[in-house]
Amino acid sequence: MSPVAxxxxxxxxxxxxxxxxxxxxxxxxxxxxxAASRMAWWRQAALNFGAGVAxxxxxxxxxxxxxxxxxxxxxxxxxxxVQWLVGGGFRR
Numbered sequence: 001m002s003p004v005a006x007x008x009x010x011x012x013x014x015x016x017x018x019x020x021x022x023x024x025x026x027x028x029x030x031x032x033x034x035a036a037s038r039m040a041w042w043r044q045a046a047l048n049f050g051a052g053v054a055x056x057x058x059x060x061x062x063x064x065x066x067x068x069x070x071x072x073x074x075x076x077x078x079x080x081x082v083q084w085l086v087g088g089g090f091r092r
Contacts (some may be wrong), residue, residue, distance in 0.1 A: 013056060013060075013066055014053055016056070017049055017050070017052025017055070017056055017075060021045045021046070021049035021052055022074065024045075024048055024079060025044035025045050025048070025083065025086075026041060028044075028087055029041070032053060039086055044083065047082055048082050048083060048086075051078050051079060052067075052078065052079050052080045055071065055074050055075045058074075059063060059071025
Protein backbone atom coordinates (compact mmCIF):
# COMPACT_ATOMS: atom_id res chain seq x y z
CA MET A 1 0.00 0.00 0.00
CA SER A 2 1.39 3.37 -0.95
CA PRO A 3 1.65 6.18 1.60
CA VAL A 4 -1.09 8.13 -0.18
CA ALA A 5 -3.44 5.14 -0.08
CA UNK A 6 -2.67 4.66 3.62
CA UNK A 7 -3.47 8.31 4.37
CA UNK A 8 -6.74 8.04 2.44
CA UNK A 9 -7.70 4.84 4.28
CA UNK A 10 -7.04 6.42 7.67
CA UNK A 11 -8.89 9.61 6.69
CA UNK A 12 -11.91 7.60 5.57
CA UNK A 13 -11.76 5.53 8.75
CA UNK A 14 -11.93 8.57 11.07
CA UNK A 15 -14.30 10.64 8.90
CA UNK A 16 -17.51 9.62 10.78
CA UNK A 17 -15.95 10.54 14.13
CA UNK A 18 -14.73 13.86 12.76
CA UNK A 19 -18.15 14.68 11.29
CA UNK A 20 -19.94 14.03 14.58
CA UNK A 21 -17.24 15.81 16.57
CA UNK A 22 -17.71 18.99 14.54
CA UNK A 23 -21.51 18.89 14.25
CA UNK A 24 -22.48 18.14 17.87
CA UNK A 25 -20.95 21.20 19.61
CA UNK A 26 -22.25 23.52 16.92
CA UNK A 27 -25.73 21.99 16.99
CA UNK A 28 -25.81 22.23 20.79
CA UNK A 29 -25.41 25.98 20.51
CA UNK A 30 -28.55 26.17 18.37
CA UNK A 31 -30.72 24.39 20.93
CA UNK A 32 -32.77 26.52 23.30
CA UNK A 33 -31.77 26.66 26.93
CA UNK A 34 -28.37 25.95 28.34
CA ALA A 35 -27.44 23.02 26.12
CA ALA A 36 -24.11 24.58 25.21
CA SER A 37 -21.46 24.50 27.88
CA ARG A 38 -19.00 27.21 28.75
CA MET A 39 -16.27 25.08 27.22
CA ALA A 40 -15.00 26.26 23.83
CA TRP A 41 -16.57 24.46 20.87
CA TRP A 42 -13.21 23.22 19.63
CA ARG A 43 -12.50 21.58 23.00
CA GLN A 44 -15.87 19.87 22.87
CA ALA A 45 -15.06 18.76 19.34
CA ALA A 46 -11.68 17.41 20.46
CA LEU A 47 -13.28 15.39 23.26
CA ASN A 48 -15.95 14.04 20.92
CA PHE A 49 -13.34 13.22 18.29
CA GLY A 50 -11.13 11.34 20.75
CA ALA A 51 -14.04 9.32 22.06
CA GLY A 52 -15.27 8.67 18.51
CA VAL A 53 -11.92 7.39 17.27
CA ALA A 54 -11.64 5.17 20.35
CA UNK A 55 -15.06 3.66 19.55
CA UNK A 56 -14.11 3.12 15.91
CA UNK A 57 -10.87 1.41 16.94
CA UNK A 58 -12.71 -0.77 19.45
CA UNK A 59 -15.25 -1.72 16.77
CA UNK A 60 -12.45 -2.58 14.37
CA UNK A 61 -10.79 -4.77 17.00
CA UNK A 62 -14.07 -6.42 18.00
CA UNK A 63 -15.48 -7.09 14.52
CA UNK A 64 -12.21 -7.47 12.66
CA UNK A 65 -13.31 -5.06 9.94
CA UNK A 66 -14.39 -1.49 9.49
CA UNK A 67 -17.91 -0.41 8.70
CA UNK A 68 -19.99 -2.57 11.04
CA UNK A 69 -23.33 -0.93 11.77
CA UNK A 70 -23.01 -1.81 15.46
CA UNK A 71 -19.81 0.25 15.55
CA UNK A 72 -21.54 3.24 13.97
CA UNK A 73 -24.45 2.91 16.41
CA UNK A 74 -21.99 2.85 19.31
CA UNK A 75 -20.25 5.90 17.81
CA UNK A 76 -23.50 7.86 17.82
CA UNK A 77 -24.37 6.80 21.38
CA UNK A 78 -20.91 7.57 22.77
CA UNK A 79 -20.63 10.90 20.94
CA UNK A 80 -24.06 11.95 22.17
CA UNK A 81 -23.18 10.91 25.71
CA VAL A 82 -19.90 12.82 25.66
CA GLN A 83 -21.66 15.93 24.37
CA TRP A 84 -24.34 15.55 27.05
CA LEU A 85 -21.69 15.25 29.76
CA VAL A 86 -19.73 18.24 28.42
CA GLY A 87 -22.94 20.26 28.28
CA GLY A 88 -23.59 19.56 31.95
CA GLY A 89 -26.54 17.23 31.40
CA PHE A 90 -25.70 15.24 34.51
CA ARG A 91 -26.34 18.34 36.70
CA ARG A 92 -29.96 18.71 35.62
